[in-house]
Amino acid sequence: MASFLLLSIFLFASVATILSHTPPRELIAFPAVSHRRHTSSPPCFPSLFSFGDSKADTGNDQAAFPFESRSEHLPYGRTYFGRPSDRYCDGRLVIDFQAQAYGLPLLSPYLRGVGADFRHGANFAASGSGTLPNLTTSPFYLERQMHQFKKLKIRYLQLQRSDPSVIPANLYFGGGLYVVSTGENDYRAGIVNLGLTAEQIKSQMVPRVIEAINSTLNGLLGEGARKFLVVGIAADGCISRLLTLLSSGPEDLDELGCVEAVNNYVRYHNALLQETVNELRREYPEAEIAYGDYYGINVELLRNAHVYGFNETKRACCGVGGPFNFNSNVQCGETGNVEGENVTARACEDPYLFINWDGIHLTEHFYEEVAKAFLHNRFISHPITLPPSCSLNFSTFPSYFTSSMRSLSRPISHMSSSRTNNR
Numbered sequence: 001m002a003s004f005l006l007l008s009i010f011l012f013a014s015v016a017t018i019l020s021h022t023p024p025r026e027l028i029a030f031p032a033v034s035h036r037r038h039t040s041s042p043p044c045f046p047s048l049f050s051f052g053d054s055k056a057d058t059g060n061d062q063a064a065f066p067f068e069s070r071s072e073h074l075p076y077g078r079t080y081f082g083r084p085s086d087r088y089c090d091g092r093l094v095i096d097f098q099a100q101a102y103g104l105p106l107l108s109p110y111l112r113g114v115g116a117d118f119r120h121g122a123n124f125a126a127s128g129s130g131t132l133p134n135l136t137t138s139p140f141y142l143e144r145q146m147h148q149f150k151k152l153k154i155r156y157l158q159l160q161r162s163d164p165s166v167i168p169a170n171l172y173f174g175g176g177l178y179v180v181s182t183g184e185n186d187y188r189a190g191i192v193n194l195g196l197t198a199e200q201i202k203s204q205m206v207p208r209v210i211e212a213i214n215s216t217l218n219g220l221l222g223e224g225a226r227k228f229l230v231v232g233i234a235a236d237g238c239i240s241r242l243l244t245l246l247s248s249g250p251e252d253l254d255e256l257g258c259v260e261a262v263n264n265y266v267r268y269h270n271a272l273l274q275e276t277v278n279e280l281r282r283e284y285p286e287a288e289i290a291y292g293d294y295y296g297i298n299v300e301l302l303r304n305a306h307v308y309g310f311n312e313t314k315r316a317c318c319g320v321g322g323p324f325n326f327n328s329n330v331q332c333g334e335t336g337n338v339e340g341e342n343v344t345a346r347a348c349e350d351p352y353l354f355i356n357w358d359g360i361h362l363t364e365h366f367y368e369e370v371a372k373a374f375l376h377n378r379f380i381s382h383p384i385t386l387p388p389s390c391s392l393n394f395s396t397f398p399s400y401f402t403s404s405m406r407s408l409s410r411p412i413s414h415m416s417s418s419r420t421n422n423r
């Protein structure tokens, strides 16, 4: 009896070993070429799930609306990928750096068809999205992203029954890290499109946005999620587009030289978000809910820009015109009429020196600094405990090591800037 049991365990283990070398077909719409793990040490989390907007979108917006977005063209993606990679950035986003540091493949967007690989999690973040329905141009507001997650979970549970080689569902969902980073697009719509004041945003919008985030966090906890990184909003008043649209003189600016009204409601949002997260920690003592102070790290990077190798804090790298190199009508990569002249909004020579990428989004270098801070538990409260087997892997940070090395060897930038110039 005992030997039979042992044999069964042995047989099961052998079969499982063989199966684990075969990629689970059902989860891969196409043989996965680009998303294999290259790491030797085990990943820090079995899976990673991401919810939010363009700060974390690795391709949902482009999968839903093909050929409609600027980020499908160079110079987007030129720094790291050497080609457009469906991200509103010159390279990687914070979620990409996190995945790499944790030893996981870059996250597939949930809406991707061909080549998607959900064996280590999925990304639901969608560019332009917010938390409230019908407010921003994206249909993928936070609750929809949550519904997509629930759908993925149902499919995964079905799949697990037929394919024992996938990570067991309790580990996949219960051991995964859930990153939630959203809210700024609701407020941008409020202040730019609806013309609300900071006080109106604070009284009318912030409580509803916080409620939507709270409801999603509660929903995820109810689905078995136990490890979270909930991220606040960055110093959005320092973004080139908002500086261009909302400041007409020094009286509109705070001590950072950013739109005071915007940074004001951002701080209020972050304060309420932290209260909500504190409440959740009390309700779910078994869960680990870290808070990421995006505003704090953003201010640090602005104040001590030179320490981190930045020399442009508010001007966009890719754009044209005005004090912040931003024009709503001719944005990064586009050609159009600016003051009677036909001009193309091109990228700067070295995005590594810039905090702002295209007037609306930030550079890979900025995201790298945010990711490094968060991974080292700087600007993080209640950090998540990592398993002892986890060693953070920074070997891919940054794309190039120093400015001088970058200028000596930059095949990718050369190629992409000449192609950009021909557009």
Ligand SMILES: *[C@@H]1O[C@H](CO)[C@@H](O)[C@H](O)[C@H]1NC(C)=O
Binding pocket: 038, 039, 040, 041, 103, 393, 394, 395, 396
């Ligand atoms: C760190 O990541 C790099 C690039 O993915 C990989 O080649 C290397 O093996 C990793 N190191 C460890 C210790 O896992």
Ligand SMILES: *[C@@H]1O[C@H](CO)[C@@H](O)[C@H](O)[C@H]1NC(C)=O
Binding pocket: 133, 134
């Ligand atoms: C959003 O818009 C749709 C279509 O106009 C409408 O049916 C729906 O009720 C709206 N939802 C909310 C929450 O306002």
Ligand SMILES: *[C@@H]1O[C@H](CO)[C@@H](O)[C@H](O)[C@H]1NC(C)=O
Binding pocket: 210, 211, 214, 215, 218, 275, 276, 279
């Ligand atoms: C968050 O949601 C929970 C469950 O619905 C509720 O008990 C709690 O009061 C909410 N917190 C806030 C700050 O709205």
Ligand SMILES: *[C@@H]1O[C@H](CO)[C@@H](O)[C@H](O)[C@H]1NC(C)=O
Binding pocket: 311, 312, 353
């Ligand atoms: C940033 O550095 C470049 C190259 O060294 C230099 O030309 C430029 O003037 C600097 N800009 C600022 C704002 O310091």
Ligand SMILES: *[C@@H]1O[C@H](CO)[C@@H](O)[C@H](O)[C@H]1NC(C)=O
Binding pocket: 335, 336, 342, 343, 423
């Ligand atoms: C502006 O330049 C683009 C690209 O070079 C060209 O296709 C377009 O016809 C030009 N428009 C005008 C008004 O000159």
